[in-house]
Amino acid sequence: MNQTQKNITGAEIIWESLVQEGVDVVFGYPGGAILPAYDALNKYRDKIHHVLVRHEQGATHMADGYARSSGKVGVAIGTSGPGATNMITGMATAILDSSPMVCITGQVPSNVIGSDAFQEVDITGASIPVTKHSYLVTDIKDLASTIREAFFVARTGRPGPVLVDVPKDIQNESTEFIYPTEPINLPGYHPPTETNESHLQEFADMVNEANKPVILAGHGVLLSRACKEVMDLAEKASIPIATTLLGIGGVPDSHPLVLGMMGMHGESWVNHAIQDADLLIACGMRFDDRVTGTLKTYSPNSKKIHIEIDASEINKNVLVDLAVHADLGTVLRQVNPRIESSKKADWLQTIARWHNESQSRDIINLKSEQLMGAQIIREIWEGTGGKALIVSDVGQHQMLEAQYYQHDEPRTLLTSGGLGTMGFSLPAAIGASFHEKDREIWVIAGDGSIQMMLMELATAMQENVNINIAIINNGYLGMVRQWQQLFYDARYAETPISSPDFVKLAGAYNIPAYRVKTLENIIPTMKKAQATKGPSLIEFIVEEHGMVYPMVPAGVGLHEMIQRPRSENGQSKNQEETVE
Amino acid sequence: MKQTLITLVEDKPGVLNRVASLFRRRNFNIESLSVGKSETPGVSRMTIVANEPDSHKRGNLYFNLLKLVNVIAVKDVSSLPCISRETILVKMATGPDQLNDLNEVVKKFGARIVDMGSESTIIEAMDEESAINNMVDALQPFQITEIMRTGKITMRKGKTHNVFSNNINSEPDDLSWTPDHITAYQN
Ligand SMILES: Cc1ncc(C[n+]2csc(CCOP(=O)(O)OP(=O)(O)O)c2C)c(N)n1
Ligand SMILES: [Mg+2]
Numbered sequence: 001m002n003q004t005q006k007n008i009t010g011a012e013i014i015w016e017s018l019v020q021e022g023v024d025v026v027f028g029y030p031g032g033a034i035l036p037a038y039d040a041l042n043k044y045r046d047k048i049h050h051v052l053v054r055h056e057q058g059a060t061h062m063a064d065g066y067a068r069s070s071g072k073v074g075v076a077i078g079t080s081g082p083g084a085t086n087m088i089t090g091m092a093t094a095i096l097d098s099s100p101m102v103c104i105t106g107q108v109p110s111n112v113i114g115s116d117a118f119q120e121v122d123i124t125g126a127s128i129p130v131t132k133h134s135y136l137v138t139d140i141k142d143l144a145s146t147i148r149e150a151f152f153v154a155r156t157g158r159p160g161p162v163l164v165d166v167p168k169d170i171q172n173e174s175t176e177f178i179y180p181t182e183p184i185n186l187p188g189y190h191p192p193t194e195t196n197e198s199h200l201q202e203f204a205d206m207v208n209e210a211n212k213p214v215i216l217a218g219h220g221v222l223l224s225r226a227c228k229e230v231m232d233l234a235e236k237a238s239i240p241i242a243t244t245l246l247g248i249g250g251v252p253d254s255h256p257l258v259l260g261m262m263g264m265h266g267e268s269w270v271n272h273a274i275q276d277a278d279l280l281i282a283c284g285m286r287f288d289d290r291v292t293g294t295l296k297t298y299s300p301n302s303k304k305i306h307i308e309i310d311a312s313e314i315n316k317n318v319l320v321d322l323a324v325h326a327d328l329g330t331v332l333r334q335v336n337p338r339i340e341s342s343k344k345a346d347w348l349q350t351i352a353r354w355h356n357e358s359q360s361r362d363i364i365n366l367k368s369e370q371l372m373g374a375q376i377i378r379e380i381w382e383g384t385g386g387k388a389l390i391v392s393d394v395g396q397h398q399m400l401e402a403q404y405y406q407h408d409e410p411r412t413l414l415t416s417g418g419l420g421t422m423g424f425s426l427p428a429a430i431g432a433s434f435h436e437k438d439r440e441i442w443v444i445a446g447d448g449s450i451q452m453m454l455m456e457l458a459t460a461m462q463e464n465v466n467i468n469i470a471i472i473n474n475g476y477l478g479m480v481r482q483w484q485q486l487f488y489d490a491r492y493a494e495t496p497i498s499s500p501d502f503v504k505l506a507g508a509y510n511i512p513a514y515r516v517k518t519l520e521n522i523i524p525t526m527k528k529a530q531a532t533k534g535p536s537l538i539e540f541i542v543e544e545h546g547m548v549y550p551m552v553p554a555g556v557g558l559h560e561m562i563q564r565p566r567s568e569n570g571q572s573k574n575q576e577e578t579v580e
Numbered sequence: 581m582k583q584t585l586i587t588l589v590e591d592k593p594g595v596l597n598r599v600a601s602l603f604r605r606r607n608f609n610i611e612s613l614s615v616g617k618s619e620t621p622g623v624s625r626m627t628i629v630a631n632e633p634d635s636h637k638r639g640n641l642y643f644n645l646l647k648l649v650n651v652i653a654v655k656d657v658s659s660l661p662c663i664s665r666e667t668i669l670v671k672m673a674t675g676p677d678q679l680n681d682l683n684e685v686v687k688k689f690g691a692r693i694v695d696m697g698s699e700s701t702i703i704e705a706m707d708e709e710s711a712i713n714n715m716v717d718a719l720q721p722f723q724i725t726e727i728m729r730t731g732k733i734t735m736r737k738g739k740t741h742n743v744f745s746n747n748i749n750s751e752p753d754d755l756s757w758t759p760d761h762i763t764a765y766q767n
Contacts, residue, residue, distance in 0.1 A: 124594065128601045133649040136594075153649060188590060188652040312643035315636050 004178045010140045011040035011171040014104060017147040018048060020179045023075050025049045025066065025434045027059040031079025032119060034106030036171035051430070051463055054455035056083050058427040060090020060161075061453070064099045065428025068414045069389060070435035071225075073100045073154050080106045081119030084165070085126070089421060091161040092130040096418025097246060098219055100159035102150045103127075109169040110138065124165050132160030140173045145180045152184050157191030158310040159223060191309060195326045195334060202322055203305055203331070204338035207237055210279035210303075212347045215241040216262065216291075219417075220284010220309065221250035226329035227410050230283055231255070232336050238344040240351055242270045244285050245402055246417045253406035254386075259351065263291035264552045265399040269354035271550075271558040276350075277302045284308060284328045287317040288418065289554075297557035307331050358550075358563070370543040371519060373397055373472050377404035379522040380442060380470060383530075388412065388440040389432060393425035393449035396478040399548045401444050412439075423452030426469065430456060433465040440530065441466065447473040447499045454505075460535040461509045468529045469537040471502055475544050482547055486562075502539040513537040581658060582611060583638050584734055587626040587645060588618060588652040595650045599626070602648060608632055608641050612731030623652065627664075627734045661737040667706045669694075670719055671726040674701045682722060689715040700725070 008016065014037050018026065026048060030038045041050055053059040056078040063074030078087050084105040094101045108117040124136040133153050135146050143166065150162040207213060221230050227250050234241050234257045241251050242262040251258050259270040271293075274280065280302045285291070292298045295317060304320040306313075307328050314323045324331055377400050380388070386408055392401040392415040407413050414432060416424040429443045443450075450471050460467060481495040506513030512532050514525045516539070529536040549564040589595045596615060603610045611629040618625035628645075632638050638656070645654045674682060675698050682701065686693060691705035701722075705715055709732055716727070 125597060128598055129605050138593075186649060188646075189649045310647070312640060312647050314643070316640050319636060 004176055006176055007174045008177045009036065009040060009172060009174050010143050010166065011036035012043065013140070013143045013175075013177050014147065014166065014171070015040055015044040015048060016177060017144050017179065018075060019044065021073070021148070021151045023048060023073075025051065026075040026077055027051045027053055027062040027066075027431060028077030028104075029053050029056050029059060029079070029083060031081075031083050031106065033080035033108055033168045034077065034083070034104075034166075034171075036168060037077070037104075037106065037166070040171075049434075050077075051434075051459065053427070054458050055453065056086035057089050057423070058430075058453055058456045058459065060087045060101065060103065061093065061421075061424050061427035062431030062459075063101045063103070064090060064094045064097075064161075064424075065391060065414055065431030066434055067094075067099045067101055067159075067431075068097075068428070069411050069432035071223075071411070072435075073102055073151050074431060075102050075104065077104045078106070079119065080108055080123070081121045083119075084121055084123035087123075088127060088130055089419075091127055091163065093416050093419045093421040093424060094161040095130050095132060097416065098159050098223060099161070100154040101161040102147070102154050103131075103161060103163045104147075105163065105165050106171070107136065107165045107167040110167045111169070113167065123163065127163045130161070131163050132158075134163040134165070136165045137167065137170055140170050140175045143170060144177060148180055149184055149186065153186070153189065157189075192311075192326045195324065195331050199322065199324050200331070200334050201338065203324060203335050206279060206303055206305055206322060207233075207239075207281065207335075208338075208340045208342075211344065212277050212302075213237070213239045213279040213281060213344075214259075214273050214277040214302075215239050216244070216274070216280055216282045216285050217241050217247040217250050218244045218283060218285025219246035219250075220307075220328050221247055222410055224284055224309070224328040224330075226283070226332055227251060229329050229332035229336060233281075233332055233339060236336065236339045236341050238342055238348060239281070240273055240348065242266070242274055244288070244291055244417070245415060247285060248402060248413045249407040249410050252408040254408050259355075261402045263288075263558070264293070264554075265403065265548050265550065266291075266552075266558075267355075267403070268358045268550050268561055268563060269351055271552065271561060272354050273351050274299050275557070275559045280304045282306045282308070282318075282320070283332075286310075286313045289317070292317065293552045293558040293560070294555055297559070299558075368543060371517060371540060372546055373400045373474070373542050374404050374546075375519055376470070376472060376522060376540050376542065377401050377444070379519070380444070380526065381405045383523050383526040384440055384442065388442045389414070389429075389436050391415070391425045391429035391432060391441065391443050393443075393445040394420045394422045394479075395446040395449055396474070396482060396546065396548045397444055397446045397449075397472040399479075400472075403548075422446075422449040424449075426450060426453050426460070427456045429467045429469075430460055430463065430465050433463075433467055441468065443467055443469040445469065445471055446478060447471055447475065448477040448497050450502075451497075451499065457506070457509045457511065457535070461511055464534040466533060467535050468526075468532075469535065471537065471539045472542055473499060473502070473539050474542045474546060475499075478546065479548070481545075482551075485545070485547070486551075486553065502537060506537040511535045511537055513539070515539045515541065517541045581633075583630045583632055583641070583656060584658045584662070584664070584732065585626075585628040585630065585642065585645065586655045586657055586734060586736075587628055588654075589615075589624050589626060589648075590650040590652060591617070591622050591624045592650055595624070598648050598650060599628075599645070602644055603630075606641065606644055608637070612729075614731040614733050627732050629732050655736075657734060657736055662734050663737060664708055664732050664734045665706050666709050666712050666732050667704065667730045668712050668716070669702055669704050669726075669728045670716065670724055671700055671702045672719065673699060673723040673725050675699050678722060685715065685718045685722075689718070691715060
């Protein structure tokens, strides 16, 4: 496998290196500065499938979606200048959500770098704030080792996107090639490898002493593959679990100890549990402002343990009592045996009472003439047996998905959390479909979001990927409209948004499509979509002024949420109510 | 108290850019940054002075610096015994006629006159920041027209803290340049 190859070009080295890294699918778009690499691709068709996208941002989201669903590094390729800048949103999306990705860009030839040559952009510099690391290759001898290093950095520690910029002349030059095997020499890169014994004991003691603990499960649970360990801890000491948006799926939603999503649109019992806790065990999460509300009143009486692989996240937003800078799974495997089993009946009963009080307010128990987003999500959940891979976009539909689709398996929800990148869902689902070949995949997008990356319908058609696209059409940029309704006296500036006839549009791509306006039609139409091999699309027409509740308005405490209205038909009546 | 960080970085293109970008992005204020070659080939050494009163933000800055792939080691020496120096060049619109008065100041601060023309004089000095500040104050009457300061450079007193042998983790009783645990972050 590792023989020396004589005289191969830089372009070939790129593909050889990808093959060596186990890559079998890449998402990209050609152009002048990456031409040599595309020319060389023809020799590697049997090993690597190249997906021609319709926009480089789409390529990055596809690589990201592939990475999130598989746990492997996703690869996106683009040309210099506009190709590279189109990838910036995708890199930013990936870094905020810790998704391992390698972006390879062509660059203008070395001798004209710095001259504002045609399609020259300093992408290595421009991408610094949105990558974990970036490289400009200046010598063909470094090309293979740089790509190898890029994959290593992308997938280890806290994963993230890495950019490798390869000038055209380096793609054209030739050299001897052997994929390096010696240990990677990065003197400044040291993800934690050990855990501190005294911390482990302190951790266990704090858990054993707590009466009202809550586990906060973040994306790190999935990234560290620590789902089982977190459940072991929870079950042994009867600790309820709240998840972040990206933590969804890391623990089974249907488990009695799993409370659901916390934060701005978390259910009231989840947020109350956090506010009332005497111990928070934060597992691979970063206390984002969307999960804490105002820090002044955040869980005021709890001790806090933070297990986190990225040291710079610890004590950043919330000051903790015990910081464990380590890989989550490794820590829990050592701590769990020291945990005493306990029942915590009082604490669990208190939470159950909160739970029952708010369930009567549930949207899906309300009657409405028009379809509501929540009902659609619920039906999709039913119709997929709760087993689909859901890729949601950004907005009200995203939050409703998080609230109403129960995820019981890891990596079954992909969504842009940290950056909230509208347009993410369609390309990310296309990317994920190259890993999840047998699982049913559903895109859940808003009418606004889907229009941000509509061009990738062509990629879906071209690759005949087996995805179902659900568009929740409320005629609005709903989430922004919700803020305008609540905080700007319902002055709807530029939030009503028109859409093409999505059914006709899909028709233009030869994608079977349906429109649904009633509850009874959801499941039968879903069945048609499910029976389709390849992409299909359903547009759901829903109530225009639907709201997502509960909601913790920006700047207030988690306990000061606006609850769902209590009245029977009052979903759009918006009776605000603060619950202590 | 100001935060002084000794930082060892790989001597590669763009590393300064990454450090500066970090400060700007995270909204930390750099007071001064000086950089040059270290004793080890391939390793540059920086002294970074930041002005961040909040101790947790200081910790956050420390760990963010360390997180940069090209940053090999960071040591917060703000409250450790150190030798700190700054070099300054000062040009004044002053000629030989004021030499005597100027000489008095120069002597007092251990500075040197390095250039003197009929209408301008340059002096150089190297000292601790506060002494340099005092000297600048004392030079005010001489019509300062230009100032160039290098920013602080710092070295810890006592034994050598060599971090780039073959392992960046030095002996346990020595400095720990990498964070073994966050709670140990002090300063
Ligand atoms: C690229 C981008 N631009 C703007 C926003 C701000 N934003 C957040 S949600 C939202 C509305 C989304 O509308 P839609 O997709 O129709 O979803 P809905 O809220 O109606 O369910 C907007 C504009 C964003 N998150 N991303
Ligand atoms: Mg909408």
